[in-house]
Amino acid sequence: AVRHNSGPVHRLHRRTVHQIRTLVRTHLYIGSNMGHLSEIVVFPIKSCKGISTQAATLTNAGLRWDREWMVVKATADEEGRHKFVTIRQESKLALVVPSLPASALSAPLGSEPEAGAAMTVTAPGQAKPLQVALARPQKAALKSVEIWDWKGTGHDEGEEAAAFFTAYLGFPARLVRYLGSASAGEAPDVVRPTDTAYAPGHEVRFADAFPILVASEGALADVNARLAEAGYTPIPPAPALPLTMSRFRPNLVIGGTGAWEEDKWAQLKVSVQGGSGGQVELLAVKPCDRCKVPTVDPATAEKSGGEPYDVLTTFRKGSQLGFSVKQWTHAVFFGQNLVVTPDSVGKTLRVGDAVEFASPAKQW
Known part of the structure; x- marks a missing residue:
């Protein structure tokens, strides 16, 4: 359960609210087409805990x-x-x-x-x-x-x-x-293709739909700021602020960008450090519509009420973002789904890699 603008039960400390407000203001006004990889997470088993790593190799399936x-x-x-x-x-x-x-x-x-x-x-x-x-x-x-x-x-x-x-x-x-x-020689149906409506010719393992999910620190900071500004008061098992990115289970986290800049991305160009260097190109193929998975606390496995899903419904529905795809009208969006370009297969991403964003994204 969650209360908004309620009494002092488990009220956020004022300093916490101030810290969140300061963080989101920092992200909201960056507005750059450059950023950096701040975290890389591999989830070996679907729905289980991820591994935060300093480096990860790209395959054709993520x-x-x-x-x-x-x-x-x-x-x-x-x-x-x-x-x-x-x-x-x-x-x-x-x-x-x-x-x-x-x-x-x-x-x-x-x-x-x-x-x-x-x-x-x-x-x-x-x-x-x-x-x-x-x-x-x-x-x-x-x-x-x-x-x-x-x-x-x-x-x-x-x-x-x-x-x-x-x-x-x-x-x-x-x-x-x-x-x-x-x-492929083991059986005729071992390759799982991505949705051809968005990413024809690509492969995905057991992720929900696409090989890689990317999200920005700025977007998470904005979600936390909106909850704080609304007087969000967590009542256990509802989550305390700030919510962590692990709730959203992205593979790549981008720092140094404005909040929701990812809505504009068509392509990510990553300048690879070490090894053979070079550049990795990842294509943004579809905004990520979210289910209730982020309401599960990754630290306790408790289903913690409606947040952060509920706050996302106030400003991140397809209809609010101007998407014309009918089935997206009531869906809420956080993050972008990516695929790997053929020339990038085999290259290694590292935390700290510089990322350049090509725009504009497809108009949905």
Whole structure:
């Protein structure tokens, strides 16, 4: 529950409000076509905790290892498919912590993981961590899966992984791995394409719809400022201010720009530090419409009432942003969906990389 302009229950300290107001004013008036990568986050397992990393290698389907795995129901539907499970139904997935060897996150594309390298997965109440090999199996254990409107085939990670997630979630569950274009010979339906209406010819693993989500520090600062100005008073389990970016689960966070500058971006050109250097080009293909996932507190897995979704409905609906797409009228938007250009595949992004934004964005 949330109260606006109410009594002193859990009232924000005045200094906190002042700090948030100062932060958003800083972001609102920058108005530059330049910024920098302030954070890179890889989410190895869909809906589980992300890994904030200093560097990540780009593939044709986004950041390497991002949404490479997802949890599915162990019981198949009438078509024999295992449906995906997310934080929307099981908020406690937010407390599952995958970790990867640092060397794996920025390893050159095409390089094999070190012998024995594994993803380690921990979760509250699970005494023994789960180890999942990073090396792809020589022969996949094929499993028919379904995520949104895609029906395809993934690799089943076996009984130990199934037991781990079954015990944690309290119902029969399994862990599956994306096979994709690298394993096209395994089965005919292992490649999941992006929506051809927005990004024809691209591939996405188990992210909701597109390979990369980008958001700006300025946008988050504005959301926090609006909540503070409205006299937002959190009543547990509602979140305290400032809300963190982890609620929105972006892969890339941009600093040094004005609030909502991302609405104007058509392309991001990243000047790559180190390695072979050069430039990465990422295309903005669709504004990101948001569900209620940001109302889940990533620190506690509590569904914390309506915020920040409710405040976004006051100024970030499609109708308020001037979008003409009918089905976007009542949707709320935060962030931009990106795809990787072919020449950028294999390059490595690093925190601190300078980013230049090409405008204008497509008129929706």
